Amino acid sequence: MLISKIELNNFRQFKGNQTIDFSTSPERNITLILGDNTSGKTTLLQSVLWCFYEKAHFKTREELLNKLVAREMNEVNNEKTVSVTVSIIHKNYEYTIQREQAFIFSNNEVKQERGSRLTISYKDKDGQTEFIPERNVRDTVNDILPEDLSSYFLYDTERFGNITDKKDVTDAVKGLLGLTVLENTLEHIGRETRKDTVLGKFSSNLNLGNEKKSKNALVDAQRAEENKEQLENRLKKVNEQIEYYEERKEELQGILRNMKSVSELQKEKEKFERNLNIVSNDLENDKKLFFRNFNRNLYSFFSLPLIKKAKLKLVDADVSDRGIKDMNANSIKHIFERGVCVCGTRIKGNKIAHEHLQKELEYLPPKSVGLLINDFQSRLDAYKTLGETYYEQLNQSYRNILSNKKRVSDLNEEIEVLSKEIERNRESASYELELKDVNQKLMGFIQTRDQIIANIAVEEHKIKSKKEEYEQSIAESKKNKEIKLYMAYAKEIYNWVEKTYKKREKDIKNELEEKVNEYFSKIYHGQRKVEINDKYRVKLITLENDEELITDESQGLETVKNFSFLAGIVDLAKNKLKDSKNDTELEIESEAFPLILDAPFSNADERHVSSISKVLPEVAEQLILIVMRKDWNYAEKEMSNKVGKKYYLDKQSEVYTIIKEEVV
């Protein structure tokens, strides 16, 4: 960033429009501004701070407006503006930053309007002027020169104090040399254990339980498949047995039917057996129907006894139905308010109609609960009817079950009687006994078959549900996999930043100490050296007979130390810090800023002014010196050949200074 121009308009002692064009030439990079005491040297530096950050160290804000201009204001000439416009070159773009503050004359005094206005424009590549949107102007200023670094580049000697005591020096050095960027990146990516970090947020999106769940679901589904297969094999064998015994049964029945002595008995028995089959099927169907009905209206089954009890309780209740159904007291109140009934009768002034409605209120809730009870009873009746029908259906099913059970039992007895008779016949006895055995085995196998079929259905259901569970978990596992990939990238970036940060921090501390000592030795003529600790705090060490001592510092020495440090960080900041390990194009670049120095030599002696003057133009890209003539005299010898522009603050009075350009 280079400052090319500043325009002051009624700013403090700079009445009217006054301009300074700064030198942007690399060879003659000094702009010299000379001024006597109270001519406005510090005001000039403050004007840049005010323009950029609305920050100016004056006693009162009203003093921004030139006093002569303020004095000229009256009821007619009642509006004036203070403005500072700074033109800069930043990243190859020409920016114009302007801050305006309006003042008005009201009630015989000059008042500052609330809030100043900051506007920023720049010239695009085609030379067209574009304005930064108002919401972004503050961000843009900070992007150009961060406020927390401003005191190091807009250097006010009187206010700067001792660099050793400056609390923000660590942040300033880190900010300037790109370490804050890395430090913030580390803090933002963070650790998985910290929720409000990139890794923490990724981690909280992971569902690690799902991985186990999906594996378990798959194992369960596979196990169910195996079970189903085993059951199907068993079913096949059981069916073979059933088929065999059914064939044998038919053979035996045929034999018995063909035996003249028991043929009729056997035919009779088979007739009963057919009936038994039919009735047994009916019995099964009745059971199913009963359970289906029971489940369908379970609520009625349990509520009917309660409904009956409730009805008994309400037998003696006053269920007056004189009120209108579904009408409530609020409706009547509304009719009163609107003054006309739903039938069109006017209520207002109509005593009879009014009384009718008043009476109606007596029958309605909350005054009367008769209507509510009546309504409740109607509902109870409806539920009771529904419940009773349901009970009747259940009863019917139950009666059918009992009846069929009895028929099954009777038929079995009939069959048993006939079987015994056939057994008594010597010729048919062995066949009948075998037939009985076959029937028993058949029944056993059929029961086993039904059980296997039911078990297969259970396994099939398990397979289906576990497969669904597995699919769902797999989908979530895929998501986990993605998140883990993101986390791997985040960790890799974290490790890279951490490594880069540690290396740079160490390098910067060493390089800075080296640079500051280099400049210190150039500026200071004595046996001292500079030490910089991990917090970038500067300490002066005196070398006495090879012994290191800490001694008191004069104001002059403080100035030398400050400038050595400033020169050191400006020099380092000019260098681009490259990612040496990966040798990529990735750069954590620092920026070069202009140095605007107000009264830099005020505490230094002639010899030190001369040496400071040698160093600063070399290290800074642009140097703006605001000094008194007497101080300049010591620096002139070293700096005059680098001065590109020269101005004099010509003090006309305590409240008026004219900026005059002088020949270089």
Add this chain to the structure above:
Amino acid sequence: MNIEQEEKIKLNQKKLSMMKLKIIHLEKKYVKTKFKTRSEVIDQIRKIIIDEAKKNI
């Protein structure tokens, strides 16, 4: 399950470089202007990583 014990995930170096560039660019802007809140920057970094990781290169 310990994530650290997971098998090494292969990372695409081009994507990684792009992520680093974009994140540092974002952080540089954040350090100067504080144009976003901390939480917004964290979400933005997550988005950079997700978007770059998903790209077909």
